[in-house]
Amino acid sequence: MYVLKRLFTMLVTLWIIVTLTFVIMHIIPGDPFATDSKAIPESVLENMRARYNLDKPLPTQYILYLKSLLTLDLGPSIQSKTTDVNTLIARGFLPSAILGIQSMLLALVAGTALGTIAALNHNRTFDYISMFVAMIGISIPSFILAPLLIKYMAVKWGLLPVASWGTWRHTILPSLALAVTPVAIIARFVRTSMLEVLHQEYIQTAEAKGLSTWKIVVRHGLRNSLIPVLSFMGPLFASVVTGTFVVEKIFAIPGIGKYFVDSIFNRDYPVIMGTTIFYSAVLVVTLFLIDMSYRFVDPRIKLASKGD
């Protein structure tokens, strides 16, 4: 019952997003066909508009769009002429997702480790070192970190390829660049909640039982301190898996990150809609999965909506 209700709200959310995006996108000024200063004869413009149904009144366009959306058809791209939006997303999603998942796993592991070490060494050297690293991770934006990684790892030391796509080696630098900020954020989350958890009575009980520190941390500490991390991971996961503009551009990754930005600059309406819907769908589904996963982490959390 809960799941069904959730699914229904998810669909309504998506519909609202679709409608809002559609309206906002048509409010911004600019013509998708005006690519440069050259005047295009009005008759040529009319022909092009007709090809993309842009000659029809907006409500009609909206209904036509919803109709094709029901068949999961996101329409043609205005810029790419010969390619439709479904193909654009299908081609680019795998590279984006591979980078996203790799960097998320890295962030989760490294962030948790850093945070735990910091908490266990509260106010001692390791704590300060980890938090210093975390501060740096938060404050260095990826568009600075990425060229630095290229300069040293690829050009100076020749360890890894500069950019482009192909082998697993090509994914290392971009994954690193993507992971650094989440590592830092997760480390700080884990440290804070771990500190809180370690002062709980059940930890003292566990200590009294004679459990080793390792077991206490893994079984009781981590599990309880991961809840806030999980709620933070949901939106982050959705945005990283659907591609990132800066890192993908710097490393020449054939992902979908660039379409989110380029489509708006180009007023490529179907691509704006397509990428927004895709991202929202991934986000909504991820949030749903995260909510479900709370139960695994903490069985005390019950999945129920009000009135149940």
Next chain:
Amino acid sequence: MRKWNVMIAILLFAAAALAGCAGKDNSAANPSGAAQGTAETAAEKIPQVLTTNLSGGEPYTLDPAFASDTTSYFIIDNLYEGLYTYDKSGKIVEGAASKVDVSADAKTYTFTIRDGAKWSNGDPVTAQDFEYSWKRILNPKTAAYDPSSLYYIKGAEEYNTGKGSAEDVGVTAKDEHTLVVELKAPLSIFPIIAVGHAYLPVRSTVVDKDEKWAAESNTIVGNGPYVPQEWKHNEQITLAKNDQYWNKDAISMETIHFKMVQDATTYYQMYKTGDLDMILSLPLDTIDQEKQNKEYLSHPSFSVYTYSFNVKEKPFTNQKIRQAFAYAIDRESLTKNVTKGGETPALGYVPYGLTNPSGKDFRDDAPEKYYEFNAQKAKELLAEGLKEEGLTQLPPVSFKYNTADNHKKVAEALQEMFKENLGVEIRLENQEWKTYIDTFKQKNFQAARMGWEGNYLDPLGVLGHYTSSNSNNFTNWSNKEYDNLIEKSTYELDPNKRVELLQQAEKVLMDDLPIIPILFSADTALVSPKVTGIIFDARSNPDLRFATRVEQ
């Protein structure tokens, strides 16, 4: 507890599976340049492979009817060949046609299609292919990007705008080998126009069979020196020599890889590590340092950076005030200290890169240098202009530009120069590009920035914009004498007289000054000494067709 473990295991497994996919995908698709090398003669043992970059990223389309950007054209130029093409020296020569007969009134062009001209699938190139391709672009239903380039042909505009029929368009395939083109009016520079992209042929049977034929490498059929071998979208496109091409003996490069790296610093680094043999548009901060490098080259692109006046908006209704602003600009300092990308001061409207019949560049041949920096003269002209208008001081003036770092720098430098040399304070306004185009085309400005690239490589390609009836004239300026000179230069068949007419036209434009030319843009490149024969000229992309690798 166990559930938690299971979840981690699933996550790890999923990640491993994904990483595995990526690995497999790559090993299967490794570039196979080596297998292509069989056609080489014994003297050329060096594998003829060139790797360059598309700084614009993925080409939007490889169908010449829909392309509108230099990135797409960079590939398209290697895949298709029109009736005319360029030779090694950059001169226009017969391509898919072997012979052209021009009627005495320069209104009818009869082309003989070359014997042995073939499509990459082995079909012969026919006159019907050209008729089909041109009418396809003109067909209103096709909604092609640039049908107006074909409007020189009789009946073309009528058909494209729904006022005429396809049968009345002046393109007729008399037989497989003979194409008769009737023009609306005599046009001496038809070859210069017909070498353009709108005139490229496509194979009718291929286009009719599959609407998306140009979206993947294996469905594209061309008649040019190269065929697409592999197209990894957003990553790399690989061209292989077309063994059906009639002039294949002149082509030595077997394989050309185009990477799609958009970030300038990244492709610069890839050039430095040897991953790329040639890059275009260097990152601006590297140009100073690379200028000493033998591999560096900079050459004029056929485009001019301007500020347009709206001559119906005060105070720029006054010619002398317009001239005052033009004299107040120190273009030398602007190119040296501000833009620093190899640009040259624009002391005239027609950019560098066009050769007159005399052999000299049109720009150098011009009778005078217009608006060399002269603060004294600028002040005098401003005072005179204000007097003529009955004003004591200049009303508020704003200059508009589109939001971008480089345009901002130029605008701010101009603001400073006007303040210093004219003693006037101008306001700067900027808008995001698409919004800006709207503003510009609605002529909603006093003065506004714009870059103009020639539609074709002739002075007329840029000067033609400012006739009263031209839809690219956004300045509200109209001048009978100018219109007259431009019209005459369109029909004049004597090349020397034509240059004179164009020079006179430019002088009228410069004297009355509806636009201030600021800079002539330049293209910068780094080319590895291991590759020779790449041609850089006023065309928007370098010509790779005659490139040879001389060193491994």
